[in-house]
Amino acid sequence: MNNHLQLQIQQWLQNDPDPRTKAQLQTLVDTGNEAELSARFAGRLAFGTAGLRGVVGAGPMGMNRLVIRQTSAGLGAYLLAQFSDAAERGVIIGYDGRHDSKTFAHDAASVLAAMGIKVRLTSKVAPTPLVAFGVRHFNAAAGIVVTASHNPPEYNGYKVYWDNGAQIIPPHDAGIAAQIDLAATLPIPFMDHDSAVSTGKLIWLGDEYYECYRQGVKQAAVLRNHTAPEKVTLAYTAMHGVGAEMAETVLKDAGFTQVYSVASQREPDGDFPTVNFPNPEEKGAMDLVIAEAKKHGAMLACANDPDADRFAVAVRKDDGEYQMLTGDQVGVLFGHYLLSHAPTNQRLVGTTIVSSSLLSKVAKVFGAQSYTTLTGFKWLMNVGLVNSCANNQLLFAYEEALGYCVGDMVLDKDGLSALVAFAQLTAELIAKGQTIWDRLEQIYREHGFHLNAQVSIALKPETPNIGAYLRQHPPVEIGDVAISSTEDLKALARKYADGRVEKIDLPPSDVLTYYLANGARVIVRPSGTEPKIKCYYEVVEPMAASDSLADVQSRAKQTLDVFIKAHQASLPQ
Template sequence: MNTPLQLQVKHWLENDPDPATQAQLQTLLDTQNEAELKARFAGRLEFGTAGLRGVVGAGPMGMNRLVIRQTSAGLGAYLLEQIKDAAERGVVIGYDGRHDSRTFAHDTASVLTAMGFKVRITSKVAPTPLVAFGVKHFNAAAGIVVTASHNPPQYNGYKVYWENGAQIIPPHDSGIAAQIERAANQAIPFLEHDDAVKQGKLILLLDDFYQTYRSGIKQSPMLQNHTATEKVSLAYTAMHGVGADMAETVLKDAGFNQVYSVAAQREPNGDFPTVNFPNPEEKGAMDLVIAEAKKHGAMLACANDPDADRFAVAVHKGAGEYQMLTGDQVGVLLGHYLLSHAPEHRGLTGTTIVSSSLLSKIAKGFGQQSYTTLTGFKWLMNVGIVKNQPENPFLFAYEEALGYTVGSMVWDKDGLSALVAFAQLTAELAANGQTIWDRLEHIYREHGFHLNAQVSIALKPDTPKIGAYLREHPPLKIGELDVLSTDDLKALERRFADGRVEKIDLPPSDVLTYCLAGGARVIVRPSGTEPKIKCYYEVVEPMTADDTLISAQNRATQAMEAFIAAHQASLPK
């Protein structure tokens, strides 16, 4: 007798177009592995503002060809409902170098062309920023990138851009998810590749498209500083991703000829054989590019993540040693550099609530506005698009997780333009006999040494709901520091110690921010599902005339350790 679960699995098998995932499920049925089947059919892989991301495997909880087809049918239905001329304006599709990415991208194209959409698909792997660029360039109704960015090899993902060229935000995520649910219970339209090409519905984006993006970087007003490029040497890694060809090309276009790519990591490889985790933030991921930099005595060791939307850099600090910059340090260096070069130093900069507050102080020093959003580039860019005005043009935004965007050519993070901008900053400093460390010290002397740290704190299962507890028992001090104001993004209110209350203009989110005497700050993000919280700390240490960068950093590190300990001691046990 068939159980409801077995019937569900058999129905899925009848619709699954992939012999490999069919075989996986059939083996689970044959061996009566009910626990694994239950896990694979426990629901659907959730579609959210980041699209889909999950482990490749059979069933509705995995990334596979049937899930991709159902998702594409749901997305297509939502686009037709929401955007006038969506089918004619069409969709741009690109994909990274993971094993299933090309197949998933072409399945997506076949579903959307069958629904009447004009689809432009990259003819080969493409960095994610090129697809975001393509949405604007072609005035498309949407863009899709099949990528799992810097996740481990077993993952893949499906990232969606809206017609404005930025990642989707609510309510589009829930609207698309609802249409996917409907599509999952219907026959999925499908037009074979060759038929779609014959009917003029599928257009392959050949080299001229890649060259258009390249020209955009070459001509960007923010990337025209060609001072002393011959003074800069850098090692580069694509981390087994898709960035190398374009990264090397745009660096050469900008006049950087001493570029040494890590050969072992240059070509796309979905197994990521030389790194435990293909994320430049992870320990050991930068080892090979730093070794390449040492070999050539290069100033910089630079990396893109596998889909080239993030940028990381380690900087030579003497005696053959290199030190990684934090995402915040790269962000404030680029923000300061770009503001100092913008016409009349004008330009809008932005960052997120959990990134350093230093960029806003730098912008203020230049007499410019800076904006702050919820965490995630989707918010940074959607707000940036709204605020981008002729009298106050968008210049730069970043988040601490190595995401940067320079100018408005791409409304998403772009590790390629960030790479060029950082090389140009380094060259200008070298022409004046200075280093990146000198510039950081200059910024810190003016605004204070800003140190940021992130800590996840596991609480006991019987600990009171942390968000509710903190709202009911608002702290007046953390350690020895007075709380000057509290931002409650659930209530969208800023409460000052003197009783004043201001409204906050952000989407609601379960986040509390405490600003303390001396410029310190802690942001608390309670987990809605587990007894744990994420805390983001910032301390600011003024630099005295006698301070060096190292002495200020040591003092800030001590202050940070004491601050974290005091804050954790104040939480309910």
């Protein structure tokens, strides 16, 4: 083992406050596991716009108490440099039900308090939206949630909100990362909780704070449609996360009395014993809630992910079976529903480049403004804030990965308010003698059936750089369909087939989008780290008066399969 690695390990063992990770590291040293030690000290778990996320374990490449303390010291130093009143405005901290989350959150609070920064710390587990809500509620300088969302049990994370209530974006991510690197070379300040409370640096957020969020949902203008809630039946699962108590409460507040929770998944459990992967998008994750819905003949089977920022729903069909709606279907249903009720000064809606284009078409019919951002809620919310004004406030934003922001109370994904809104949409339709399927069909008849798919394509190691190749050899058609325009987010240019060029107002990114003459679209995102690309496909199939939803869906699926095959055949092999 080289001297540099030995020295790193030695310093880590001296500073690690956790006997478990210390012992884990010592065992690797004692057994001479140099490969594993080298991997754990190969660098530092990168702090980016989503904060930190990684596997729990010893060393700077893992999620552990020392990494959390160093990260908190770096964040604290950055906040103090950015805001003259950062110490007084302080930071709000919450955490999910994973095994280490409470300890990590408590360590973060102790470090920030020792730096003179006021900390508001939740007294128990909290859904992620409650912390995002708290940043603006308290006018805090920042917010921290210790959560790994829907990742497997061995992961944890550290998510940071800026003072505007949205997730951090550049340049703050790089600024914080630089301060973390510096903090890792210095002694970390630390104050026990009793001392922090007695000096006014630590405030515990108890039930009265959770009540503030609850009242916020109750009073939100977008959630005040109380048409026939008693007619809705729904099953719900928190997926072993932290959403159940608040989800059941806000549904009850809105008048929904026929709610059936999956008992075996209701309480927080960091082992997630009944699901292979606690993500509602994963195959099998919704099985228990669908079974619960069947048992009660419920109309909806609803789920939050473990930190309750995402929302998923399966809807009962005429044959009594349940079908999951895609994130895009839920997004366009929300957009249509909310715009049909929105006041004239709150009609701004947004989505991301890889989500369906259908929301923008719906918005156009309503005379509303829509915007499109790079992927991620950090962009959706920060761009939404820039575009929002007194006469055109943010109404709704979504991304296809089951993230929805209904109204502007929480400037992030909020699976709890989305749950209430979807139940209210369902109730309104029932009162008209209609179903969710009827509304989708109505939207598809007007705009065409939009079908989206994501495909990850592995390339041979010798395949040329795909982004560079496509820019040097721009395709003019895919299959036998002409490309009408190409967007290059690296060059920030939109080029039309007739030679016209327009500027694109987005941050640069290695993304190419091809729009076809038949309304189809493919987005190509090369991987910067391995020989593969991600492709996001969309086809639009017109719906004739004689078509059923099943007919047009089947036809769209065939069109999509042909499109994907033709596109993949056009790529360099």
